Amino acid sequence: MKWQGRQGSSNVRMSGGKAVGGGIGGIIIGLILWLVFGVNPMQALQTGQSMAGGGGTTTTEATDNSRDTQFVKVVLADTEAVWQQVFQEAGGTYKEPTLVLFNGRVNSACGGATAATGPFYCPGDETVYLDTSFFAEMRQNLGISGDQQGSGDAENAGKAGDFAQAYVIAHEVGHHVQTLLGISQKVNQARQQVGQAQGNDLSVRQELQADCFAGVWANRNEQRIQFLEAGDIDEAINAAGQIGDDRLAQASGRAVSPDSFTHGTSQQRVNWFTRGLKSGDIQSCDTFSGAL
Secondary structure, eight states: HHHOOOOOOOOOOEEEEESOSSSSHHHHHHHHHHHHHOOOOHHHHHHHHHHTTTTTTEEEEOOOOOOHHHHHHHHHHHHHEEEHHHHOOOOOOHHHHHHHHESSSEEETTTEEGGGGGGEEEEETTTEEEETTTTHHHHTTTTTOOGGOOOOOHHHHHHHHHHHHHHHHHHHHHHHHHHHHHHHHHHHHHHHHHHOOHHHHHHHHHHHHHHHHHHHHHHHHHHHHOOOEEEEEHHHHHHHTTTSSHHHHHHHTTOOOOOOOOOOOOHHHHHHHHHHHHOOOGGOTTTTTSSS
């Protein structure tokens, strides 16, 4: 994946690790929302914390010049350029998300998280959260180490797996797009009215649509700047296949139970990413109609 030498996003932040908004101020605001406006208590507390402390973690603009930080900035900038174009074509305006890099633990408007949580998007503060160990874990766990390049030099070794990592970031930004389009809100409302199995099915459809949106981004970005290199698509497909619910269940020794899936099977994730990649059109990403 070609990314070096390009302008990065200014919306990447480094977590200061100091929790804010979880004190008495946030609790008081949450109680007011609950008692006066009838907001769900847990939602009221989260909203109160966000209002009192700006989302739960002190952050500063990422000035780190490490390779991984610069890579994240460039990928986020690419998503901004693509989705601004897509929204403009539809007569809308794209609101850029923030991406927070954290080390070990972070607080968000959606609650606390650790490195074990993995990359995630919080609609409460419209922010993507990414632990700094993410890159090393992907290279180790998904088998995308520099050795696969066969060159043996440090520069090419660092390039291995770039697009697989970009796919994951684009997937989380896809959740931001769902929030801007009102899709996430509708899914959350629908999940409150159905049972566990049906709720899980809605979650799967939401996640697969984010995969499809990641494919749309890759298609449009390739048209825009021709950033793909040989093997990049295979990297992303490999990554999508490795993180399917069925594959993860098998890897952990658990029974494969489709009713418990929340992200989709490996094949479904590959299929929907590929669909977005081939079409470059968000209209092709309707995972909520018909079979998956």
